[in-house]
Amino acid sequence: NAGVTQTPKFRVLKTGQSMTLLCAQDMNHEYMYWYRQDPGMGLRLIHYSVGEGTTAKGEVPDGYNVSRLKKQNFLLGLESAAPSQTSVYFCASSYSPQPAQYFGPGTRLTVL
Amino acid sequence: TQLLEQSPQFLSIQEGENLTVYCNSSSVFSSLQWYRQEPGEGPVLLVTVVTGGEVKKLKRLTFQFGDARKDSSLHITAAQPGDTGLYLCAGASLRAGTALIFGKGTTLSVSS
Secondary structure, eight states: OOOEEEEESSSOTTOOOOEEEEEESOOSSSSEEEEEEEETTTEEEEEEEEETTOOOOOOOTTTTTOOOOTTTEEEEESSSSGGGGGGGEEEEEEESSOEEEEEEEEOOEOOO | OOOOEESSSSSEEETTOOOEEEEESSSSSSEEEEEEOOOOSSSSEEEESSSOEEEETTTTTTEEEEETTSEEEEEESSSOOOGGGEEEEEEEEESTTTOOEEEOOOEEEEEO
């Protein structure tokens, strides 16, 4: 099992550009999450999904959109990137909302 | 809003020393998890504590959940350089269906 994988690992964008981050899990988990991690701020939840076809807002959803068309995939989109979105993005999945979450290796995004 | 406060934020010690990291809240949690994150990787679950007063041991790491389920501690005995990393606590709300709440983390550096 690969667990949780994220694509790409690194990306540099210019302000105003768009991009999509892909998260895939092979553990048949119902719940999937997108976090951003910034120095001194810890992990902050952007959006999450409780199952295929469903999404919900987390703590810091503005400027991001998500889709969960397939159970194993969770996409995070930035329509018009801003320097404030420079961060490390982590995807995670779990069987249900509260027990252990399994994290991907992260995507380091820089917006110039 | 539920918050988890971790202390200390940074800890730099010599190999062989003991240390304790604290995770405190004014809210009650149904369970609490500890994760460890190494540079360039995603967090990895170390332990979940569920019962008030519960103590779990993982080799040289001892985890305790407070009697009132509002706080937790992580004690490392005879720290080694391999223990270096970011330690995160995460609480599960009593409200079903809600996501985990993460503390901001404790960065531990163990030098030989």
